[in-house]
Amino acid sequence: MAFTxxxxxxAAAGKGTLSKALAAHLGFAHxxxxxxxxxxxxxxxxxxxxxxxxxxxxxxxxxxxxxxxAEVADAASKVAVIPEVRAALVDFQRAFAxxxxxxxLDGRDIGTVICPEAEAKLFVTAxxxxxxxxxxxxxxxxxxxxxxxxxLADVRERDERDMNRASAPLKPAExxxxxDTSDLGIEAALKxxxxxxxxxxxxxxx
Numbered sequence: 001m002a003f004t005x006x007x008x009x010x011a012a013a014g015k016g017t018l019s020k021a022l023a024a025h026l027g028f029a030h031x032x033x034x035x036x037x038x039x040x041x042x043x044x045x046x047x048x049x050x051x052x053x054x055x056x057x058x059x060x061x062x063x064x065x066x067x068x069x070a071e072v073a074d075a076a077s078k079v080a081v082i083p084e085v086r087a088a089l090v091d092f093q094r095a096f097a098x099x100x101x102x103x104x105l106d107g108r109d110i111g112t113v114i115c116p117e118a119e120a121k122l123f124v125t126a127x128x129x130x131x132x133x134x135x136x137x138x139x140x141x142x143x144x145x146x147x148x149x150x151x152l153a154d155v156r157e158r159d160e161r162d163m164n165r166a167s168a169p170l171k172p173a174e175x176x177x178x179x180d181t182s183d184l185g186i187e188a189a190l191k192x193x194x195x196x197x198x199x200x201x202x203x204x205x206x
Contacts, residue, residue, distance in 0.1 A: 002099065003102040004120070005022065005023075005028065005120045005121075005122070006115045006118035006120070007019045007022075007106040007107075007110065007122045008107060008122070008172065009108070009125050010131065010159050011158050011159070011162075012132070012134045013131055013181060014126065015122075018106075018189050026194075026197065028103050028104050030106075031096050031103065032107075033105055034106070036057065036089050036092070037077075038073065038076040039057055039064065039067060040053040040057065041076035041077075041078070053079070054085045081161065086109075093107075093110075108170045109169075111175075112172075119201075120177075121176035122197075123178050125178065127182045132155045135151050135155060136148045136152075139151065
């Protein structure tokens with residue numbers, strides 16, 4: 001049985017953690033599509049042209065240790081605005097989404113571009129300040145000198161870039177259910193997501 005859950009949202013909204021937990025609960029496969037762009041961004045920093053990087057991605061590239069750094073995240077956001085890079089990664093994502101046994105994909109254009117026919121769609125968001133604090137705490141664990149104001153500015157800059165890019169801008173799908181995690185812990189957010197997806201499953205069985 002193929003059942004696709006598309007989860008979109010801005011940086012640091014909690015969609016990655018939520019998607020992984022939701023997939024585990026449902027017994028579905030999970031793909032953090034942002035990792036694809038981070039891996040391309042990491043190769044860009046090594047001097048590889050963006051399109052070549054996208055077309056030659058390997059499983060090893062997706063397992064690199066540096067994909068969660070701020071530098072790679074910034075590079076990922078820059079390569080994600082290139083239409084040819086996005087097109088090169090579409091087929092991989094769509095094939096993953098329709099695998100037997102169900103799949104949860106999270107990113108920025110899953111419900112609008114990659115899987116517009118997904119059985120369940122969520123748009124996970126939170127205020128820029130809350131998202132910046134989450135990212136700041138994450139980065140500060142590695143570098144105590146990281147300033148909150150700099151992280152907040154980076155979050156807002158990435159939002160602007162993601163929402164206004166010409167190819168597949170970040171926006172909720174018309175039929176996506178909005179889930180604001182500003183005031184929710186992971187357990188409460190997961191409970192809400194499970195209820196949304198299971199309601200869709202029941203509706204499709206009816």
